[in-house]
Amino acid sequence: MPGGNDAAPPVATAPAPSPTPSPAARPSRTALKTDNYSFEYSYPAEAAAIPPLARWLAGRRAALQAELDKDTAAFRKEAEVGGFDFRPYDSTTSWQVVTDTPRLLSLSAEIYVYSGGAHGSPGFDALVWDKAAGRRLAPTELFVSSEAIQRAVGTAFCAEIDRLRQQRRGVPVVRSNDAFNNCPDVAEATLILGSTNRQKIDRIGLLVGPYVAGPYAEGTFEVTLPVTKALIGAAKPYYRDEFAVR
Template sequence: MRTVTMLGTAMMLAACGGAPEQPAATSANAQGQAPVPPTPPSPPAAAAKASKTTIKNDSYSFDYTYPAKAAAIAPLARWLDGQREEMKVELDKDTAEFRAEAKAGDFPFRAYESTVAWKVVTDTPRLLSLSAETWAYTGGAHGSPGYDAVVWDKAAGERLKPTDLFTSTDAIQTAIGTAFCAEIDKQREERRGEPVVRADDSFNACPKVDEATLILGSTDRQMIDRVGLLVGPYVAGPYAEGVFEVTLPVTPALLSAVKPAYRDLFRAR
């Protein structure tokens, strides 16, 4: 039926002054062969989706998540998946040991809790900066919050710690240590209702930059122009004071502490 229609169309065009050029498929029809259908376009690649794993059993509850932008980078996603699996194996081992201890010591077993929630800090043309809020409870009086951070270098295809982009943690300390300490003191004073009296104990001393988790941020998602310092319990104050989060601009002094290979990815403010 298709052949008759095409031939009829050709005769009509010939009567108007010219026959159409015959495509290869039509020539094949004339020879009694089936037409060659056009190749359908390739379907678009499926967009990466955020990853969420939740496990709850008699021994522990475990939640591990990371965002779609991390899932879209295969090597980074494999590393995150590997971290998740390592944590699960450790939970299985540790809770089994704790359950045996509880039975032998005739005290109640308390289920563990573990949470890791990765999120995007910033996504610049070269760097994907991620931070994680963590929570761990291992049967004691209370759980413990914490932090983690990682940077993916898209050009190099390499996973880095934020501090790897700097010449040393000592250089970071020299560049922003005073401003970091001043902001910690400000937050401690607000929580305590009185000025901080400097002392050697950890609750009143000036914390070091390497006691915090460093994260890289950006105000325009083009250049790294600010950094965050995330401080867990007991580093700058008692457990009841919670965690401390400090954001500081990239200063010329901090810019000078960046390794030359990465310096053009930063901008001082």
């Protein structure tokens, strides 16, 4: 056709399939104990199979250990000068696969830190690797804003937090200005993305650390919610197809 373009239109390519760990892509685990601290850091084979993600995780591991070296050396010197007992520190970070869809690898980490006080502190972290874009994201970055997530799941999140608090306390929760009886914002939790079919994100987790929804003795709270149309609407347009209502 005169003036036309006989070339076939570009064909949209699907995201690269989930990497199958090769024999070289093994889970990574570092564990060591010194006079000053115990240190553990691990991540799964699925993450090790993605070189830039593995480099980032290894960099985090090195930074945490360097900080531990520095802090414990300073604390030991402080103990010697002050004449009190030195208590070895503890740092544990364990990354695990939450789900692995055709486009997104979702990881969460359980963290435990002890730095010489009355007790240690558990915590959480999370990330998503976008295979199509080749980049690491915080799970919240798949959404328009934290406020949009709050509007979409805030009510369900609060109801589940209250159910868990009542279960642990043995009495109904009466909302008040006391932080332990009020409902925390969703942004105070660690968001993780999950799937029941490894194809689409159809559920989310909200992991809440100590002192956010209750006293230390009540521990952490883990809330799982199904993906809804409202939550999909809160996602950035180019990620909405990665979600499905459950």
